[in-house]
Amino acid sequence: MPHFLDEIAATVGLEGDLFLTVVLVLLSYPLGFAMRLIKNVTFRHIYSLVLGVLYIFLCFNWQIFHFIIPGLICYLLLYFNVKYSRRIVFYFMLCYLFGLHVYGMITRYLEYTLDITGPMMLLTTRLSSLGYNIHDGSGRNKRVTKDQKERSIPHLPSLLHYWSFIFYFGGILMGPPYEIREFLDFMSHKLNLDKPKDAKPDKLTDGLFEGLKKLLTSFFFGGLMFFLSIYFNDDFLKTGGYLKSNWIRRFLFSIGLGIAVRSRYYTGMIMSEGANIFSGFGFNGYDKNGNKKWDRLVVFHPIKVETAQSWRDVSESWNIRVNAWLKRYAYLRFAPIGTNKSTTVASYLTYLISAFWHGLYPGYYMAFLTMSLVLEAGKAMRRNVRPFFLKDNGDGNYPFKYIYDGIGTIIIGFGAANYCGLPFHFLEFKTALMYWKGLYFYLHILCIVVLVVFTVGGKFMLRFKKVKLENERRKALHEKISREQTKDKQD
Structure with a gap:
């Protein structure tokens, strides 16, 4: 790499090779636009x-x-x-x-x-x-x-x-x-073949504003990463300060470090996504008003990740394109739609391939196996607890549904995303285990309790809910018949 780039890299606090990569991705913006010509x-x-x-x-x-x-x-x-x-x-x-x-x-x-x-x-x-x-x-x-x-x-x-x-x-x-x-x-210019009649005329500059927004968003997360890394970094864990602090401080440290780590991924991927919008590859058809959409290559929905209410929300908003690859070419090939192959086995095999794809450090496997546990516990909660917060027609039973969603955000968005994800960042077994030990393995324990409880008592709870709903329906039907009989007598 040229010496002057090394000097700039040192000034901004980046390794030289990483800085060169960022420079080339930024260069892809004008080069991508040139491709439109x-x-x-x-x-x-x-x-x-x-x-x-x-x-x-x-x-x-x-x-x-x-x-x-x-x-x-x-x-x-x-x-x-x-x-x-x-x-x-x-x-x-x-x-x-x-x-x-x-x-x-x-x-x-x-x-x-x-x-x-x-x-x-x-x-x-x-x-x-x-x-x-x-x-x-x-x-x-x-x-x-x-x-x-x-x-x-x-x-x-x-x-x-x-x-x-x-x-x-x-x-x-x-x-x-x-x-x-x-x-x-x-x-071959075929992404735009299904153009609706009421769509706006094509312009060479279409999508540039959306691409620039992605670039600015990547700069924001880059700045957030540098800022949070000053106060939340691995040194606090490795020098012993983590285990000496109280549980609340450890939990808050987990949130801060988790956001800092995820911001690094947001920065690179969103920056690259913007470059692909400039080239035109990000085009993804039209909305109902005939406006062009530029979300074909979206990788992250940061707000949805940070405020997720379930692990499914995290999976659908984090590393979207890689998760789609795993679903289409691992999960659905292990358990094709319309077959009786075990989806649970397919889930664990898919997470194993994901860890294998990322690397061989123990932290990857600790993270992904824990994610599988959280996913199964989340399914059990959704089947057995969520129905109590829904009306007969499937709509949310508010304000109680707000409480359910709020607890989900605290456990998943503020807790599980960091609890599962940070071993992925720590890489080594000892550091990841120390991190979980400081949090008393609370999420592992919670998930195991949920799975045990609903394996033993879940069917009873769901049956109780169904019986309750059936009794309410019968009561409503009986009242309706009584009103009609009373009306007939009056007539």
Whole structure:
């Protein structure tokens, strides 16, 4: 990296390699806008490919071969239509990524270094989904769903389109993840085919304001990350101050550090999302008023994450594109719709793949296994407790529903998101265990109690609710009949 960039990086407090990545993502804004001017599809693919190769080479030099080698192997597997090629490609990419994670742990355990592993994680989502997209579009999948059909392609793309898909500059460094069908539609100007008659005329500057809002939002979270990191950091935990403080302070520390850690992810992903809006890839159809939507590549809904009332709310608002990849190409492949395969087993296997995809540090597995526990406890609560706060027609029984939602926000938004997520940040087993120990393992205990209680008594509680509702209906019906009989006598 040029020396003057090193000096600027030191001034703003960023590592040189991370600063270069941020500079390239910011450069993707004008380069993305320039892509709008290129109408020829072949030139668009060449433009995307050349810039992506340049980005990777500038950041990682000859580590670019980690893109080329698995890219070639996956292409050959799909080209020769090897039996079960979709699964082979999926697990080959995971195993290749596994090798990089192992190498990283051996050479720099717990040390931060920006290397090719991050972009390889994104490449894994692209290539592992590609095999299934081709399989779903070939007619060989007899249980293809509507969503799978919409994301499918009939055959392997050409070499130019394939390598452009791999090296697309707008998503190669920080994401967001994307799939082959939407990428090819974007490159060939097909995202806008379903334009409604009352839609506003297209302009070259469409979406730029939304892209700038994303950029400013990323700056906000970047500033928030730096500010909170001054007061909430790992030193408080590792120097012993954490365990010496009272429980309330530990819980508040958990909230502050959790927001600081999540803000780092918000910053990078939202910044990259804005660059893709500038290129036009973020376009996602029209709303009911004929206005263009630019939310195709949304990765986070920060407000929804921080105020979530259930773990499902967190999952639907955090790392959305990766969670969608896991759902479509792991969970729904383990337990396809319309089969009797265990969804619980599929959930745990999916979380295991997610941890495997992220890396091999113990903190990842501690985090994701705990998330699975929270998810199952949340399902039990939703089935057995939530009905008591709903009316007969399914609407909320207010003001009691506000109390239920408020407790959910405290437990999930302020508690579980940090309790589950921070071991992911700590990485090592000892530090994560110390963190949970300081909170007396409260969430593990709470989830286990919920599962035990509702496994034993849940059916009784639900039956009691149903009997109560049935008695109320009978009482209302009896009163109605009595009124009608009284009216008939009067007549």
